Amino acid sequence: MIHVKRCTPIPALLFTCVSTLLMLVTSDIYTLINYVGFINYLFYGVTIAGQIVLRWKKPDIPRPIKINLLFPIIYLLFWAFLLVFSLWSEPVVCGTGLAIMLTGVPVYFLGVYWQHKPKCFNNFIMLLTLVSQKMCVVVYPDVGGSSGTEVINEDTEQQWQPIASKNKD
Numbered sequence: 472m473i474h475v476k477r478c479t480p481i482p483a484l485l486f487t488c489v490s491t492l493l494m495l496v497t498s499d500i501y502t503l504i505n506y507v508g509f510i511n512y513l514f515y516g517v518t519i520a521g522q523i524v525l526r527w528k529k530p531d532i533p534r535p536i537k538i539n540l541l542f543p544i545i546y547l548l549f550w551a552f553l554l555v556f557s558l559w560s561e562p563v564v565c566g567t568g569l570a571i572m573l574t575g576v577p578v579y580f581l582g583v584y585w586q587h588k589p590k591c592f593n594n595f596i597m598l599l600t601l602v603s604q605k606m607c608v609v610v611y612p613d614v615g616g617s618s619g620t621e622v623i624n625e626d627t628e629q630q631w632q633p634i635a636s637k638n639k640d
Contacts, residue, residue, distance in 0.1 A: 472609035481607040494571075506568040509557055513572075516550040519543050 474481045494503055523543050525532070558565045604610065 472604060472607070473612050475608050475610060481609050482603055485607070502564055505561060505564045506571060509554075509565050509568040510572050512550065512554060512557070513569075516547060516554065519546055519550070523547070 472482050473479060494506070523540065526540060
């Protein structure tokens with residue numbers, strides 16, 4: 472969702488701000504850097520491994536950059552060494568970083584994976600969405616067609632004009 476006048480993702484920025492403030496509760500900034508570093512390295516390796524799997528399972532999809540498979544394999548070997556070394560040298564920090572990362576799993580299962588939600592759950596989510604939209608003055612962005620959102624006033628229409636249609640004249 473984006474702000475009506477500023478076209479910025481206010482709810483996402485607020486969530487990031489709150490989660491960052493919660494992470495700053497740690498007394499040691501180096502620990503926080505280690506949390507983030509470990510999770511970043513973990514995702515880098517998973518991304519490279521995903522590229523290798525895609526190269527193997529779907530060899531015919533177009534790729535803008537083609538390299539020899541030896542390079543990602545060498546990268547993954549070094550990545551595995553660094554990841555194991557991090558887990559061995561600071562298991563508590565790595566475990567806490569993994570716990571922070573895994574907090575997104577219930578959100579995924581509740582929001583995306585669970586297809587047949589009860590009506591009361593959907594009503595609660597719709598109410599929460601409506602309240603957050605009103606509090607933050609945000610709407611869903613118009614992506615290609617009508618999303619059901621209306622322009623609120625002339626100022627908003629002028630600010631959206633360069634974004635929505637550049638060559639309208």
